[in-house]
Amino acid sequence: MSEASAVARFYDELAADYHLVYANWDAGMAQQGQALNSVIRARLGNAPASVLDCSCGIGTQAIALALCGHRVTGTDISSSAVRRAGREASSREVHLPVAAADMRRLPFAGHRFDVVVCADNSLPHLLTEEDVHAALAEMRRVLRPGGLLVISTRPYDEILRTRPVSTSPQLTSTPTGRTITFQLWDWHNDGERYDLEHFQLIPDGEGWRVHVRRSTYWALARQQLADSVTEAGFAAAEWEAPESSGYFQPVLTARVP
Incomplete structure (x- = not known):
């Protein structure tokens, strides 16, 4: 692709x-x-x-x-x-x-x-x-x-100094409950690019509907x-x-x- x-x-x-x-x-x-x-x-x-x-x-x-x-x-x-x-x-x-x-x-x-x-x-x-x-x-x-x-x-100047591997969870209230969004980052060997996994946990009845989407960024x-x-x-x-x-x-x- x-x-x-x-x-x-x-x-x-x-x-x-x-x-x-x-x-x-x-x-x-x-x-x-x-x-x-x-x-x-x-x-x-x-x-x-x-x-x-x-x-x-x-x-x-x-x-x-x-x-x-x-x-x-x-x-x-x-x-x-x-x-x-x-x-x-x-x-x-x-x-x-x-x-x-x-x-x-x-x-x-x-x-x-x-x-x-x-x-x-x-x-x-x-x-x-x-x-x-x-x-x-x-x-x-x-x-x-x-x-x-x-x-x-x-703010990539700050990010490049620490190269975090995740973001803090974001909570969003919806009529069916709270949705949770967060990201996991995997840095490339060049130290500038990173693969991102974008997680969303969406309330679905008694459980959760989980979406994971992936992309790559250049810091x-x-x-x-x-x-x-x-x-x-x-x-x-x-x-x-x-x-x-x-x-x-x-x-x-x-x-x-």
Whole structure:
């Protein structure tokens, strides 16, 4: 199975239960949207922007940004995820065009968007310098001159110092009980990439329904990713910490000259 197919399968399998990684998905959506909206407006001004969320998943950031007044289009490598994003947007009376697409081959003409968002640790699914550069080059291609790139990843500088092997359990209350979500990580010999097992234990009658989904990530350090962004033709690449942006992950922004 190709790398792209494996990532698509991971999110196809997760799409129906993705909201369960949040204690409260709607509250998380609102908080993330407000934070990203502030990042965008601080750099581009208060006018609504044309935004591409090129890793929209089930719509967490895309729907939230649309509710903040932006004109948002969502794409994702998972067809199941984008279908759900479309349904979730419609149920909230939000206009959100969606399409299944690989971020390395975006199906849009050049210079179409004011902002491209690639949030929630999506870019690190790409495991080689060539693929990261291809994705960043596509993001730059579809941005207008002066356009804004917004990427968020896990805090990999800190993670690379300790190389954890698991995440803490996340509990989500549902009408049938509490769902438990956690991850196990297995680091590769290169010390940068890791295989992830994503566990969800969902109440099912007197027992549990257990899902295990697997994927691989590249723990890109901040300077490493900033250098890649600059090499792809962006300018003024800078990181903003969660304490400053209000977003739950470090945020990298850069501009098209």
